[in-house]
Amino acid sequence: MTAKTFEPIAPRPAPVRTDGPVAWAKQNLFADWKTSAGTLMILGLLLWWAPQFFNWAVVNAMWRPDAEACRADGIGACWGVVAEKYRLIIFGRYPFDEQWRPLVATCLMVGLLVISCIRYCWKPWLPVVCVAVLAAFFTLMYGDTMGLTKVETDRWGGLPLTILLASLSIVMAFPIALVVALGRRSNLPAIRSFCTIYVELIRGVPLISVLFMASFMFPLFMPQGLTIDVLIRVLVGITLFAAAYMAEVIRGGLQAIPKGQIEAAATLGLSYWQTQFKIVLPQALAMVVPGIMNNFIAIFKDTSLVTIVSLYELTGALGLALNSDADWRPYKIEGYLFIAMIYFGFCFAMSRYSLWVEKQVNKSKLR
């Protein structure tokens, strides 16, 4: 008997293309009549709206800081408002001639934030740099030394204030949140109820009222003659507020750690704190990176509420800049778009960074 010889069938191209932009559009945009209708509708809206926006924002826009011309023109954006007022928006009420100081201080601070996010810089010298930059920031801003004139904290404003409040309260709130989250799971009833009461009390009131209390009510309870700077009081208020929310996010992560992990740590002789710091928290925090970043971003934007206690950070400074000037008051939209872009830049950077962190901490789960 003779064996059959193997005759391979020649490869043929697929009858329908499955890759390339045309195939993609067919699959995702025009799969059936319902998706096609949706696609066309959205496309139509875009075609109707985008040129209008483009005309307003670019074609008919007035770029010169000339309020007369803006009013005469009347149909385009008046970006001149930014050109005219940007120093007031970015630096608030800080004395005009001294504004190089907040500029340098802010650059230093942003530089510090950037390098402390880079793995290559996580070296023993980083804390030293942190302290040095903070000291430089406060020296530059406050002055009253080395030939710099004194600028009281209530005149600090704009972007430097936003960045200072956000970064310091994030950095301080995080450890507090860790301790509170652990405390709510403690076996000791006193600690557990203290942490629970703290979280429930703080979460139960709006940030505005916390700031209001920190700013106006707290001094009433202080002994005569002793005053704490409003900036510090507000900073403490935001920190305590943010920590309460963050603690709950972290507690969610703690609850997801299987009991077996803690038992294994116990049989290996690890102490409570060793177990928390070596075993529980690394895994719990890795799980709640998105939630924590959510909190960070919220804090960054919530700093805009300090306006109600007369600290003019970025949003407050915009109001300050435009409300007082009848010529430019009509062009608030342009001003808000300008600071929205600044906020978006920072928040988008944070959210991208959080994705990177997630990737790093999930390395042990890759096969």
Added chain:
Amino acid sequence: MTEPIITFEKVNKWYGNNFHVLRDIDLSVAKGERIVVCGPSGSGKSTMIRCINRLEEHQQGRLVVDGTELTDDVKAIDQVRKEVGMVFQQFNLFPHLTVLENLTLSPIWVGKMPKKEAEERAMAQLKRVRIAEQAGKYPLQLSGGQQQRVAIARALCLKPKIMLFDEPTSALDPEMIKEVLDVMVEMASQGITMICVTHEMGFAKAVADRVIFMDQGQIVEQNTPHEFFNHPQNERSRDFLSKILGH
């Protein structure tokens, strides 16, 4: 018989008020003895061995491990845990640490050993369980059998006098059970005191000095494996054996 290394004297434990999980347990384990504990699920086997390193606390009676009585005293508990290693059904390796880091964690942070020495000792233990080439991987990248062997090596890194095994092969595929049992058999020949909750009767016959049968929180019968399997004294143990050996 030499001085016992573990002594249970009328040990009782309840979960809540009404669930009497350990009832008047009397047991003494000699140094170097290898004991297999078996019994139906819910009979208190795991709870009993978990009392030995105080993962569970007993409410009545005396429990002495290597000369230290287990009470609420934290120092006593730490002392006992230094002498007792444990292997769990679910491995309980730390998934965020590499295999090597899992092994060196406790020697470095609890034993204050220099990192290099801890790593050398860890590699020696990994060789012993035949898994040294996986030292740099993360636990979830290994098979179940490999993970359990890492868990055994991790416990051995602390040079314990007593090893507790809580159903070490119950979460494994049949093919992987053998590789874990092989490691345990090899360990048994080295004089370490072993208490093993398991349903691997082949393992019990091969290495155990004594088999303990528990039901409803009590020790029903204890005997040498030969006597226990061939001439069970109690009708409850006869019934149990006929069920697990019958098929």
